[in-house]
Amino acid sequence: MKTNPPPSVDFDLTLMATRFAALGSEQRLGVLQALVRAGPEGLPMGELGARTGISGSTLTHHLKILAQAGLARQVRQGRQIICMGADLDIIDRLSGFLFDQCCADAPKGHDHDGHSHG
Template sequence: MNQTAFPDLTLARMASAFAALGSEQRLSVLRTLVRAGPEGLPIGQLGARSGITGSTLTHHMKILAQAGLVTQTRQGRSIICAAAAYPEMQALSDFLLSECCADATCPHEDHAHG
């Protein structure tokens, strides 16, 4: 696979998602939501599990949502947060591994992505 396999628009989207993950706290929030599964967590439980609460959590959720990695849904009086972008997260991983060992003189089978 060559570098042109990811059009510029996709590259921009990937860069935005990686930028959103460029914080230990945001990465922790996303990881907590991934562990919770598709049903997500009420924002209070998310804060308790991730150790990030209040306006800081709200700020990080906004950035993750703008990058398309999480969703927030109101259910009654609760806000349910979820890592709803599993295909996008898989795409990020695929993007990183798509050219694994492409320039190596002797690619190793264990590193091949396919």
């Protein structure tokens, strides 16, 4: 008999899958990396384009996908659009998602590298 995971687990898996899918492009990963490197102040759209080598509608498209996944956002400041990465706790949660339950089902005495320890 198959059991379904609790709804919160389903939601978490769906959310994480959406976020990982958004990073499934070298250009989007580069955009997110540039935003993380810039820190919480973000970057003006033009500067982000210069740093990533992506501009215009292509950059807008990638930012839209990252924003839909909760990994980036844009804020208008005067005449500029400032692009920011997600809060670092969201990025940390995304990277930690794969490791949170590392080795939970492995035989006792094995670490995450698959090595046996006495």
